[in-house]
Amino acid sequence: MLRVVLTLLVALSFSFSHKLIATTYPVYYPLYYIAKGRQNVDVLIKTQADPHHYELTPKDAQRLIEADLVFTLGVEGWEENILRDLPKGRVVLLKDGISFVKYGKFPDPHIWLSPREYAILIKNVKEALLRYDPQSKAYYQKRYEEYMQKLVKLERAFANTLKNCKYRTIVSTHRAWDYLAKDYNLRTVSLTGVHAEEEPRPSEIMMIIQTVKREGIKYIFAELGQDKKVADFIASQTGAKVLLLNSSLFPRRYSDNYFTIMEENLKVLKEGLQCR
Structure with missing residues (x-):
């Protein structure tokens, strides 16, 4: 034995x-x-x-x-x-x-x-x-x-969720969602580049504010785990609300994996873009 x-x-x-x-x-x-x-x-x-x-x-x-x-x-x-x-x-x-x-x-x-x-x-x-x-x-x-x-x-x-949305523009403080937009017929307007910690220029902040007001956008997206003071400022100037997306796929729970995190991202996108 x-x-x-x-x-x-x-x-x-x-x-x-x-x-x-x-x-x-x-x-x-x-x-x-x-x-x-x-x-x-x-x-x-x-x-x-x-x-x-x-x-x-x-x-x-x-x-x-x-x-x-x-x-x-x-x-x-x-x-x-x-x-x-x-x-x-x-x-x-x-x-x-x-x-x-x-x-x-x-x-x-x-x-x-x-x-x-x-x-x-x-x-x-x-x-x-x-x-x-x-x-x-x-x-x-x-x-x-x-x-x-x-x-x-x-x-x-x-595909099923994002095909029926009132808004088709993802306004975010982190330029991370261009592949998603390309594949699901959405548009992105982003405050910074692919690095979430880049400091935005005042002109970029003004451009986001104008876009949100012009298109009547109700929600803007910030990066989970990153400073969202700029997103909060834009929200204060436009009346929009801030929602958090997890673009790095960092697990918040032991049981998290790609699918659980992306399902949560989809729920946030559905709320922010007002999808049926």
Whole structure:
């Protein structure tokens, strides 16, 4: 009996000996789901601070060094900086096949906020796992198909909800929703760029105020976990109310995942755009 237990312990320790790290929660959620049971998966950025301005800590640097693979979208400057010194074969870039919206030469990373665009990243995660651990191909494929079924259901909910809205303009303090707008026939008016902590210019604030007044918009959207004093000021000048969206997908509850967070985002959008 003892021999059997020891054999099982050795097998379990081997099966969980590999460590995979996702740089952000949008990468972590599908990686964790698909690889759960075969790999140890962790996320690099665990704080609610704007991930666009992430700075590597000594502790996080050690975690990256110890990881067998690091999964990242790979389009932001901080990603390039922290991954530059890692061996090439240990970095998995997930941007293949994605048509990024660009502002000048800078790509917008927020593809996860449209379920349609997010599907490409999820497939890239699965393909990387198949290359890394081909012996578990059937397992990863099954988990991937389960995840995609959930994504299809979520996408239908977005399509059905957002097709019947009184307002079709998302006025936000963070430019994160352009992929969603493109895929669901909406329009965005944003106060700042893709970084939620950027300071807006007075002219940008005035432009938002004029848009809200001109179009009779009742709600504006701010970023959950970020300073919303500018949003509150715009609301005070227009009579609009402020609603909070979670564009970073930071989990507020232990049970949170991509689907629970995006379902909450959809509820907020439904209220703010007054969808039927």
